[in-house]
Amino acid sequence: MDVALFADGGAAGLARYWLALLPAALGFVGVYCLLPQAKGGRPMLGTLLGGAALALTGWLLLRHDGILPERILFYAFSALAIVGGGMVLAQRNPVHAALSFALVVLSTCGLFLLLAAPFLMAATIIVYAGAIVVTFLFVIMLAQQAGLASADQRSREPFLASLAGYILIGALLCVLEKTFDARTIDAALERIDAVARAESVDDARRQFGEIRKLFDDPQKPGSDRTLPVDEMKRLIPQTDQDLLEAEFLLNARDLPKLKAMFRKLHQQGLQARLSIGVLTADEKQPATPFSQGPLDAAGRHALPAQNVAGLGRTLFADYLLPIELAGILLLVASIGAIAIAARRPEGLR
Amino acid sequence: MFEDPRILWFIPGLPLLASVVTAFLGPRLLRDKSHWPCVLAVIASCALAIGVFASVSSGFQGLHTSYTWFQTGDVDIGVSLRVDGLTAVMLVTVTFIGSWIAIYSIGYMHGDPGYPRYFAEISLFVFAMTGLVLADNFVLLYAFWEGVGLCSYLLVGYYFAKPSAAAAARKAFLVTRLGDVGLLIGILLIYTALGPSLDYESVMPRGQHASPGVLCAVCLLLFTGAVGKSAQFPLHVWLPDAMEGPSPVSALIHAATMVTAGVYLVARCTPLFGFSPSAQLVVACIGGFTAFLAALIALTQTDLKRVLAYSTISQLGYMFLALGSGTSHEYLAGIAVAAAIFHLFTHAFFKALLFLAAGSVMHAMGGVIDMRRIGGLRKVMPTTHWTFLCGAGALSGFPIIFSGFWSKDEILAVAFKAGQPGSFANSIYILLFLLGLVTAGLTAFYTFRAYFLTFWGPERVPPEAGHHAHESPPVMLVPLMVLAAGAVFAGILLGPTGIFEHFLEVHWMQAAFPRLLPATEHHGNLPLMVASSLFALGGIGLAWWLYVRRPALAREMAQALPGAYELSKNKFYLDEIFAALVVRPLAGLAHFLRVFDQYIVDSFVDLTAHAPRWLGHLLRPVQNGLVQFYALLMVLGLAGFLLSVLMR
Amino acid sequence: MSPLTLHDYLAVGAILFGLGMVGFLARRNLIIMFLSAEMMLQGVALNLTAFARYRGNLQGQAFVLFLLTVAACEAAIALALILMLFRRNRSLDVSLWQELREDDQPPNLDEEPLPPAPEPEPLPQLTPAGHEPVHAEPSHEEASHV
Incomplete structure (x- = not known):
């Protein structure tokens, strides 16, 4: 990827994504307040701020998008995961922290299920929630029988740590926003939709003029339209031709045909919008036989129900050697763990 | 058998091997048998040298390159040895004298704690000197030249625990280094002006075509090296x-190895000097003046070895006078060089003899060599006495029978010929000739003064000798006798018969510088011989008169001429003048530079050293041992990097 | 009314990753530090699964399985190390391990006093079996906790 992500200008470029940065900033302050501190920790304020950050994010996301069952599940699992993550940071009692981590794992598993990865879901629950977290709990109970340790009441550099986390998350979110920026095409689609819904020929003519402006004068200084027309043309290849035809229809004052045409254009635009930032497999060299299924509405290949079988085949056909190596790694790790943790007589090193 | 040039490698190689063997095995294994490798190796290389000499006299000219030392641009410096008439003479002289000195050392150094070290260094010295005369190019010559200097440093400072010996060694090394710098520059100038090669065969013929100024500069720079070394x-x-070293070392330095290197260098470069009359004039002037000055100083010295040392300087002055008189206009070069080398040859014999005899005296007198404290030794040490007499006779140029007469006479003849009317700077050469003649008288006087003071008069033995003042052991006396025979007969056999000259001319000069050779045969100059004989006999007679017949008279004369006496006794205050003119300003400069270095340069160095230290001090708290803090710094660094990318 | 995009999943993964990192940097309990590290791994796993879904192949899921393997190994070793460290110091506080600091640096000690610890809750007392309970008047305080 080009290093100059925001070639359209420094801090001003960043400011375009303030909507992504704002909840992150709220979260930064919230996490800082939530971290255990000997003095000055404000868990209530932190919880409030974190909740506000989540709510703001939810509003920002739901603002454009309607309610779909998939979305509801996604937001629910995501919110649970993030809240759980915050609780891992905030809990003074390590047992509670471990349980919050289990919550994170479980909600991540819900997201795995949404991503059509049932085997991963099961494996993660068994390995993480079932094995790792329980072992951690054992160790905690072994080590901390005398109640709350002083180490759990304090944090190391809470402000700097939260700031570093904020910068990282902010940068990642900005990159995501940049990569999946659909605002220009959204604006164009809005106007196309307006033409398609026009009541009269004059109304349509006025709306059409807006579209012409959008295309003729795409780089006017001060305008917030910075995505170039080229991208529009790349996404909807026949736009130029359509615009010429629309001009002709306008002059002929044939409103129904015009509206029908723009409805079609709108549908095409919606399809094109989905392809923004979407990764597509190389059709010539499919990595697995499952990359050639039919696409769904989101432009995703429909993974067949037996994708567990597919995963098995991938692992034991494409990744046979790595699987064996992973097995050896596990063996070595278990030997190492035993060797390290075994009690030795004092003085024997 | 000796026609194979590879044989040449054994001449310096055997002493080197002996040196290495003695150095490594001597202190542990050989101990008081440490002389064997050295003596055997030097005798073997002497035998080889004589063999090579024989084959050279039958027309053999050897050159052997073992490998290329280095190659830069179009210069190709090989480690190559060559032999011709000059080298053969030098080789025989060096190894023959060296052999007898090594044998003599067995007795002289007996029981010394540094016995193995002594013989290792002697072998190394012979190696360096034979390498020097065998070298086929200037770079190799320079390497061996420095090797000779190093060995002289080691041997003069043999008793390094004695401060005066250490100082003398340092002085010998540093003063000769001064000359060596000139030699090095001269070699570089040869490369640029006469190059681009440095082997004799290609450099020498270019001398006559070079511009006079450059040639003169080259010659003078080479001569600077010779001035230091000789x-x-x-x-x-x-x-x-340099007398601070053991007496055999003095013999080696004065007779065979060290000081003859300069004479050899100038003789070897005769094809260059021969075409630069002004450089030759300088050589002759320096030589004549040195001969006279050293003779004056030697008049009043009371230390027997010191008298001999000044006589060496004086005789070397003679050799340079000869070398400087071979002007091209008169086609004298051949005669002049032959005279100088002949004198070098005879001088090697009688000077080695004199030093070894002086060493024998010193050995018997328990280390005392001051002529005021010893005397009348001719009864105590009869063999030493008559061998010393042979050497003294040769040195003083006693007519007809002693070798010194013949070689010195040739030098005076050359100087006289160079001063003939019509030739270049003839009045100066005449002056130098007269100076040489006077010096011959002075030489005879101081030589026999030393002889009479040591061996005649009432018997005086210093208490250091103990009650057993005795003649030296045979291992020391045999070399004395052999060298005495050489000192007596070498002149009469080789001088008037012209064998020596002929040999050099046929086997070296005709190949090296045919254009400088005389068209006509050279004949002895009878009036000149008579004059120099008269001077020599006069000097001897005066010495006899002053030190045997009327011993009080010498003291009276010294008191009558206090200024002149003090001047000569204190070596014309030359050491003091040097100290005031050179050493003290340099010491002051060194002191100033030391202060400058200590306070100004060092403070800059300290500053650069302290700056990172201070910086490190600022950063030290970062290293607080907390894992999380390290991780935090890593993440903050990553965040900074991310921000810089995003904000671009 | 658009369906979920890759963007949404990646955002959740990024947030989990960031939160885990903050926890790793800030919390001082060794176990919580490792829980946070595991949380970062969860974020990565979510990303990989989402890529798998939107790319239409199973490589991402295979990667997540490897990731699980490595995470399990890491947890095993980490727990063993934590036990070792605990045996040395009788504490899980990572700040007690400061031996690698510069020689002349003072140790980093906590200066702020902690708020007074709350009184440990008294455990309920049961009468041994087979005895008739003493019908003494139980205090109200104890009774409220039973």
Whole structure:
């Protein structure tokens, strides 16, 4: 990827994504307040701020998008995961922290299920929630029988740590926003939709003029339209031709045909919008036989129900050697763990 | 058998091997048998040298390159040895004298704690000197030249625990280094002006076509090296102090190895000097003046070895006078060089003899060599006495029978010929000739003064000798006798018959510089011989008169001429003048630079050293041992990097 | 009314990753630090699964399985190390391990006093079996906790 992500200008470029940065900033302050501190920790304020950050994010996301069952599940699992993550940071009692981590794992598993990865879901629950977290709990109970340790009441550099986390998350979110920026095409689609819904020929003519402006004068200084027309043309290849035809229809004052045409254009635009930032497999060299299924509405290949079988085949056909190596790694790790943790007589090193 | 040039490698190689063997095995294994490798190796290389000499006299000219030392651009410096008439003569002289000195050392150094070290260094010395005369290019010559200097440093400072010996060694090394710098520059100039090669065969013929100024500069720079090594004025000051080494070392330095290197260098470069009359004039002037000055100083010295040392300087002055008189206009070069080398040859015999005899005296007198404290030794040490007499006779140029007469006479003849009317700077050469003649008288006087003071008069034995003042053991006496025979007969056999000259001319000069050779045969100059004989006999007679017949008279004369006496006794205050003119300003400069270095340069160095230290001090708290803090710094660094990318 | 995009999943993964990192940097309990590290791994796993879904192949899921393997190994070793460290110091506080600091640096000690610890809750007392309970008047305080 080009290093100059925001070639359209420094801090001003960043400011375009303030909507992504704002909840992150709220979260930064919230996490800082939530971290255990000997003095000055404000868990209530932190919880409030974190909740506000989540709510703001939810509003920002739901603002454009309607309610779909998939979305509801996604937001629910995501919110649970993030809240759980915050609780891992905030809990003074390590047992509670471990349980919050289990919550994170479980909600991540819900997201795995949404991503059509049932085997991963099961494996993660068994390995993480079932094995790792329980072992951690054992160790905690072994080590901390005398109640709350002083180490759990304090944090190391809470402000700097939260700031570093904020910068990282902010940068990642900005990159995501940049990569999946659909605002220009959204604006164009809005106007196309307006033409398609026009009541009269004059109304349509006025709306059409807006579209012409959008295309003729795409780089006017001060305008917030910075995505170039080229991208529009790349996404909807026949736009130029359509615009010429629309001009002709306008002059002929044939409103129904015009509206029908723009409805079609709108549908095409919606399809094109989905392809923004979407990764597509190389059709010539499919990595697995499952990359050639039919696409769904989101432009995703429909993974067949037996994708567990597919995963098995991938692992034991494409990744046979790595699987064996992973097995050896596990063996070595278990030997190492035993060797390290075994009690030795004092003085024997 | 000796026609194979590879044989040449054994001549320096055997002493080197002996040196290495003695150095490594001597202190543990050989101990008081440490002389064997050295003596055997030097005798073997002497035998080889004589063999090579024989084959050279039957027309063999050897050159052997073992490998290329280095190659830069179009210069190709090989480690190559060559032999011709000059080298053969030098080789025989060096190894023959060296052999007898090594044998003599067995007795002289007996029981010394540094016995193995002594013989290792002697072998190394012979190696360096034979390598020097065998070298086929200037770079190799320079390497061996420095090797000779190093060995002289080691041997003069043999008793390094004695401060005066250490100082003398340092002085010898540093003063000769001064000359060596000139030699090095001269070699570089040869490369640029006469190059681009440095082997004799390609450099020498270019001398006559070079511009006179450049050629003169080259010659003078080469001569600077010779001045340092051969102890000519003004760099002669190291040689008298070099007496601090053991007496056989003095014999080696004065007769065979060290000081003859300069004469050899100038003789070897005759094809260059021969075409630069002004450089030759300088050589002759320095030589003549040094001969006279050293003779004057030698008149009043009371230390027997010191008298001999100044006589060496004086005789070397003679050799340079000869070398400087071979002007091209008169086609004298051949005669002049032959005279100088002949004198070098005979001088090697009688000077080695004199030093070894002086060493024998010193050995018997328990280390005392001051002529005021010893005397009348001719009864105590009869063999030493008559061998010393042979050497003294040769040195003083006693007519007809002693070798010194023949070689010195040739030098005076050459100087006289160079001063004939019509030739270049003839009046100066005449002056130098007269100076040489007077010096011959002075030489005879001081030589026999030393002889009479040591061996005649009432018997005086210093208490250091103990009650057993005795003649030296046979291992020391046999070399004395052999060298005495050489000192007596070498002249009469080789001088008047012209064998020596002929040999050099046929086997070296005709190949090396045919254009400088005389068209006509050279004949002895009878009136000149008579004159120099008269001077020599006069000097001897005066010495006899003053020190045997009327011993009080010498003291009276010294008191009558206090200024002149003090001047000569204190070596014309040359050491003091050097100290005031050179050493003290340099010491002051060194002191100033030391202060400058200590307070100004060092403070900059300290500053650069302290700056990172301070910086490190600022950063030290970062290293607080907390894992999380390290991780935090890593993440903050990553965040900074991310921000810089995003904000671009 | 648009369906979920890759963007949404990646955002959740990024947030989990960031939160885990903050926890790793800030919390001082060794176990919580490792829980936070595991949380970062969860974020990565979510990303990989989402890529798998939107790319239409199973490589991402295979990667997540490897990731699980490595995470399990890491947990095993980490727990063993934590036990070792605990045996040395009788504490899980990572700040007690400061031996690698510069020689002349003072140790980093906590200066702020902690708020007074709350009184430990008294455990309920049961009468041994087979005895008739003493019908003494139980205090109200104890009774409220039973």
